[in-house]
Amino acid sequence: MNRKILAATAAAITGAGLVTAIALTPSASAGQQATAGDQAQSEMLAAMARDLKISPEQAKLRLASEQRAAVADNTLKKQLGMSYAGSWLDGSGTTLTVAVTDAAVGDLVRAAGATPKTVARSAADLDAAKLRLDAKSTKAPKTVPGWFTDVTTNSIVVLANAGGESAAKSWAAEAGVPSDLVRVEASTEQPRALIDIIGGNAYTFGSGRCSIGFAVDGGFVTAGHCGTTGTRTSNPSGTVAGSSFPGNDYAWVRADAGNTPRPLVNRYPGTVPVAGSTEAPVNSSVCRSGSTTGWRCGTILQKNTSVTYPEGTITGLTRTNACAEPGDSGGSWITGDQAQGVTSGGSGNCTSGGTIYFQPISEILSVYNLRLTVSGNPPSSTTTTPTTPTTPTSPTTSNPPGGTWAPYTYYGSGATATYGGSNYRVIQPHTSLPGWEPPNVPALWELA
Secondary structure, three states: OOHHHHHHHHHHHHHHOOOOOOOOOOOHHHHHHOOHHHHOHHHHHHHHHHHHOOOHHHHHHHHHHHHHHHHHHHHHHHHHHHHEEEEEEOOOOOOEEEEEOOHHHHHHHHHOOOEEEEOOOOHHHHHHHHHHHHHOHHHOOOOOOEEEEEOOOOEEEEEEOOOOHHHHHHHHHHOOOOHHHEEEEEOOOOOEEOOOOOOOOOEEEOOEEEOOOEEEOOEEEEOHHHOOOOOEEEOOOEEEEEEEOOEOOEEEEEEOOOOOOOOEEEOOOOEEEOOEOOOOOEOOEEEEEEOOOEEEEEEEEEEEEEEEEOOEEEEEEEEEOOOOOOOOOOOEEEEOOEEEEEEEEEEEEOOOEEEEEEEEHHHHHHHHOOOEOOOOOOOOOOOOOOOOOOOOOOOOOOOOOOOOOOOOOEEOOOOEEEEOOEEEEEOOOEEOOOOOOHHHOOOOEEEO
16 A cells, blocks of 8 residues: 555544543533433443443443544544454453554554554455355354354354364365364354243234344334244334345334334333444444343454354354343344344353344345434334435534534534534544544544
8 A cells, every 4th residue: 555645544544543541521511511312321331330340430431442443443444455354452442453464554553543463364355265154054064053254363263062173174174265264163152043032122023022123214123033024013013024034134124104213222221322333343342132131231252253043054243242032132232322233143141141143233224225213313204115314413412612513412424513613524423522523533524
């Protein structure tokens, strides 16, 4: 990559760089501008503290650092191109490492506040190798419950139950994946679709019950194994308008008239707002909402995971250490106020712990041309077909002296704001924080 381009890009994204210590406590004026949604985060932070074994203040700092990391990672992913080899946060969620295949781009990564690591294979190389395994999923040994790309080791991991290590290696070799690219890892997982147990605040389909994922224009998204296309649902009433399972595990329900999509997730008790769908990096904290076990939190372990259920292999899932149980299927996964995906299935339970997988939200929205219902967008009729996203309405918080821009406010694609007498337009959707004023973060805003 041309060094002049590197320098220019580094300058453009410096303002969005990740920092390891963030003073998140707002000033008095910023506190007065905080919305009710910000205040509602206290119980969400308490759940993170409980499940991640950290303090609520540490949870607050972690969320802020993770949001910065997500912005930096998404920017670098575009700029690095084929040199990008994945990213991950450390255990505390404060330090972002970005793997690259070209040491020359290290300065660009450091300028974004992250730590570069030079590896042999790009993310595209890993994904291509994993596709070979996916293509042979029907021939995978029954002792192989799943496989995934592991960016932290720059390899493909194949999980194997007791006694199945040799069969796993042979299967990977037959799929055409080089042995030095594959790591076989012992596993006790016995994944299954979480669909059978009725529990809590949910929707029903026939004799079964699942959990709503996220509201979209005209209805909601959920897991594909919860119902085939044409299945009728109740509470809310509607019809499954699209469903894919196995292979994928996603579906969307077109709700009947009278049901209103809301940009909220049940926190058991209370709700949290949904402000967007910026993808969080590996090792980010993530919380799950489901009708059986309520609100649970964990961290993102790996992305682009394949897992084999009795019904078949699912690809492109995200693997986590949060817990879930049958009936939680289809439920929401969220980091801060950013939607991440819907519950697919997994192993274990919320008594002994386990490994749970979710279907990323971005693919569902793209496949069915849906628009996520987010704070700042007015609810739409459930009787219409989803349309092209429109610019969110103006923030409702009081305006600071600098203009219409305000902290703790979601700004979607195409949104505009004024600050310091200038007009700005959003480049990257985000929820603003103190210090993220438009002139300070050129990766997020441009002059209109």
